[in-house]
Each structure stands twice: as structure tokens, then as C-alpha cells.
Amino acid sequence: MTSHGGLVRVGLAAMLGLLRGVVVAVAMLAAICSPAVLLAQPAVSAADLLPDVPAVRFEGPEPLEIATRTGVLSFDVEVAVDDEQRARGLMYRRSLPSGRGMLFDFGVERDVTMWMQNTYISLDMLFIRRNGEILSIAERTTPRSTAHIPSGGPVRFVLELPAGSAKQLGITVGDQVGHRLIGGR
Known part of the structure; x- marks a missing residue:
């Protein structure tokens, strides 16, 4: 029994x-x-992610502009606004096309530290104050590195673009970023 x-x-x-x-x-x-x-629908297809990695939904893509000394540049960006989105970011992606990026909104201005763990593509990171001014730029970050990448002062936003974008497009510290979340837009 x-x-x-x-x-x-x-x-x-x-x-x-x-x-x-x-x-x-x-x-x-x-x-x-x-x-x-x-x-x-996510801006990234499942084919762009490494196998067996669950997708995280981001807002966008939506327009973002950077006013440089030579003109205004336009990008389509996904937006990471919550903890899950900010924690994932561009991790596990196989590519990031030119003209695309990801904007991280930390909600308040503060010192920010990023890293590249589980990120398989090199990036340029633009650290942006709440008023849209670029405070600092980390160019050609090292994929899969756990090295800390500091903002260099209080910022509210970080914009990640394909590696080499800043130099190739003439984006420099002091340039102004425009987006619906930045500077009252």
C-alpha cells in the first residue's frame, strides 16, 4: 500500500x-x-542574440540627435529605463548597426560605472548630464571585460554606440544630446 x-x-x-x-x-x-x-516588438531580432539567451524588451527604437560642431547627427536608439533593462543593456548581442544605439536612463544624475561583461561587441559609451551635455566618452570598450568604466562625474544618461562612432562622426565632450527624456524634451 x-x-x-x-x-x-x-x-x-x-x-x-x-x-x-x-x-x-x-x-x-x-x-x-x-x-x-x-x-x-523588440528592436533586436532573436537571431542577433547568442543562442539560449532570453530576450529583454526595451522601449524604442526612437530618435535621438547629437548636435556636434559640424552638424546634427541622428540615431535610432533603444531605451533602457528600468533595472532589468539597464542590467541587460547590449549584453549577448552579436552586432549593433551603424546609426543605432542604446540610451540608459538612470533617473537621477549620479556617478555611473559601466562594464562590458557578456557584451560581445565593442562600444563607444557617451556619459551625458541631465541637460544633454556629453561629460565624457569611453571609446572602443573591450568586449567581455569586467573592467570598470567610470563616467568621470555625475550623469543621468549613458548612450552606447558602435565602436568608433565618436571619432568617425566627430562626437566630442561638450556636444549636446537631444531626446524626449533629455533636457525636458
């Missing part, structure tokens, strides 16, 4: 596991079919 009771418990546990799987599958299907989710 004891073994029969054990079989009942094992069978019940298996059925509960199956039921949980069905509930998760239905929830995922509902999310995929939801119009709100369809409008907020």
Missing part, C-alpha cells in the same frame, strides 16, 4: 507539472497575440 501511495504522489506531481506548463504556454500565447505586445 505504501508503494501505491507513492505512485499516486508521483502521478499527482507529474500532473501538476504538466498543468503548470500548460498555464505558462497559454500565458505566453496570450502575450504574443496581445495588440500591445505586437506594437512593442
